[in-house]
Amino acid sequence: MKKKLIYINTFGCQQNEADSETLLGIAEKRGYEATPHMEEADLILFNTCAVREHAELKALSTTGQLKHLKEKKKSLKIGVCGCMVQQEHRKEDIKQKYPYVDFVFGTNKIADFDRILSEVEKAKKRLFFVESYEENPGRIVEGLPVSRRYPYRAYVSIMSGCNNFCTYCIVPYVRGRERSRAPEAVYAEVEGLVKAGCREITLLGQNVNSYGKDLAEPYPFPRLLRRLCEIEGDFVIKFMTSHPKDATRELIDVMAASPKCERHFHLPLQSGSDGILKRMNRRYRFEDYYALVEYMKEKIPGISLTTDLIVGFPGETEEDFEATLEAMRRCRFDGVFSFVYSPRKGTPAAEYPDRVPDEVTKDRMARLLALQQTVQTENNARLLGKTLRCLCEGPSKTDAAFLSARTDGGRLVHFPIPENPPREGDFVHLKMSEARAIMLIGEFVS
Numbered sequence: 347m348k349k350k351l352i353y354i355n356t357f358g359c360q361q362n363e364a365d366s367e368t369l370l371g372i373a374e375k376r377g378y379e380a381t382p383h384m385e386e387a388d389l390i391l392f393n394t395c396a397v398r399e400h401a402e403l404k405a406l407s408t409t410g411q412l413k414h415l416k417e418k419k420k421s422l423k424i425g426v427c428g429c430m431v432q433q434e435h436r437k438e439d440i441k442q443k444y445p446y447v448d449f450v451f452g453t454n455k456i457a458d459f460d461r462i463l464s465e466v467e468k469a470k471k472r473l474f475f476v477e478s479y480e481e482n483p484g485r486i487v488e489g490l491p492v493s494r495r496y497p498y499r500a501y502v503s504i505m506s507g508c509n510n511f512c513t514y515c516i517v518p519y520v521r522g523r524e525r526s527r528a529p530e531a532v533y534a535e536v537e538g539l540v541k542a543g544c545r546e547i548t549l550l551g552q553n554v555n556s557y558g559k560d561l562a563e564p565y566p567f568p569r570l571l572r573r574l575c576e577i578e579g580d581f582v583i584k585f586m587t588s589h590p591k592d593a594t595r596e597l598i599d600v601m602a603a604s605p606k607c608e609r610h611f612h613l614p615l616q617s618g619s620d621g622i623l624k625r626m627n628r629r630y631r632f633e634d635y636y637a638l639v640e641y642m643k644e645k646i647p648g649i650s651l652t653t654d655l656i657v658g659f660p661g662e663t664e665e666d667f668e669a670t671l672e673a674m675r676r677c678r679f680d681g682v683f684s685f686v687y688s689p690r691k692g693t694p695a696a697e698y699p700d701r702v703p704d705e706v707t708k709d710r711m712a713r714l715l716a717l718q719q720t721v722q723t724e725n726n727a728r729l730l731g732k733t734l735r736c737l738c739e740g741p742s743k744t745d746a747a748f749l750s751a752r753t754d755g756g757r758l759v760h761f762p763i764p765e766n767p768p769r770e771g772d773f774v775h776l777k778m779s780e781a782r783a784i785m786l787i788g789e790f791v792s
């Protein structure tokens with residue numbers, strides 16, 4: 347019998363990508379087959395994001411484009427899931443304005459996807475499976491099937507939810523409170539992946555540094571990381587995201603002691619101004635953050651440090667913004683994910699009165715990007731002449747004569763295709779020959 351085809355479009359972060367791999371795994375077990383072509387699918391699922399308004403508008407406008415597909419193929423089932431529809435007002439938007447969407451489910455229903463599919467397949471009416479985290483706090487379900495996109499690179503969720511309530515952030519409302527997986531379950535999954543040949547494993551959580559605090563027997567994240575690094579095999583382990591108030595020196599010591607830990611730390615700063623950090627409810631001062639950065643640079647020479655910064659948070663003055671620029675000069679980040687503040691309905695900051703005008707935000711963003719470009723080019727230039735072990739990612743997306751790879755610190759390197767080209771997922775040694783702001787050019791050594 348011909349298999350039904352499923353097309354999943356994932357918006358947003360790595361957690362959503364990991365969720366989509368689980369959703370696809372469940373669907374495949376039910377007899378579906380993934381297709382990259384939306385037009386031929388029997389079931390289309392959009393896994394949405396709510397972190398910024400832009401992500402929501404993109405998901406909604408793409409949902410709007412499905413109307414004509416439904417008109418052409420009446421049997422097509424369309425579903426929307428993820429963080430966006432976990433919010434009541436967005437669920438209502440879908441209900442009222444997108445009548446061709448057949449079903450909707452929230453982030454605490456992923457483990458129920460098989461049952462949801464079974465109901466959707468039989469249903470003659472639209473189905474909405476959305477409950478708030480107060481009604482349904484979500485549960486950790488082990489052993490769900492996962493259909494991974496890459497054989498050599500895997501995401502492993504170690505926890506869900508967040509307890510921090512940064513005033514700008516919607517995540518605690520759409521992902522619930524922190525729930526950690528048992529360390530044995532994480533260990534078994536990582537060990538299985540390594541045995542299957544996986545070379546790069548990323549541990550995921552909204553705040554991985556809080557991992558294990560909610561378990562009956564607390565199990566700190568540095569301990570988990572140390573244990574995972576003891577697994578036999580040639581692999582690299584990464585993690586994200588960290589909260590500066592919970593990232594500890596002990597964690598950095600574990601990273602320094604194990605060559606299996608990626609030489610990269612993503613540590614979101616958000617602002618260099620203590621006043622703004624307080625209004626964000628981040629619960630650290632810039633000097634606390636900087637002390638940690640100094641410690642990690644001392645313990646792990648050459649570590650790559652990346653961060654997130656928000657520009658135009660309500661009440662941000664020129665002085666506050668200057669403090670962010672100064673923080674960038676001192677920390678010398680290797681990468682910055684910078685975002686214009688986006689008010690999220692239901693969060694405290696969305697009610698703050700002193701919004702920064704668009705033209706001011708635009709100007710500040712341009713200044714931030716210009717500074718970062720200079721710092722990043724200088725940082726990359728320091729790698730010139732060095733030979734680094736990198737993970738090959740296959741053909742370059744911009745030049746057919748090149749392959750792409752990532753250094754141990756996550757830096758992108760392009761290198762001319764050698765005579766005996768490595769495969770995607772192979773470790774290669776590349777000598778850095780040219781430095782640009784967003785990437786390096788390398789020569790293949792071995």
Ligand code: SF4
Nearest residue numbers: 508510511512515517
């Ligand atoms: S730590 Fe703050 S920014 Fe990160 S997910 Fe939790 S509330 Fe959001």
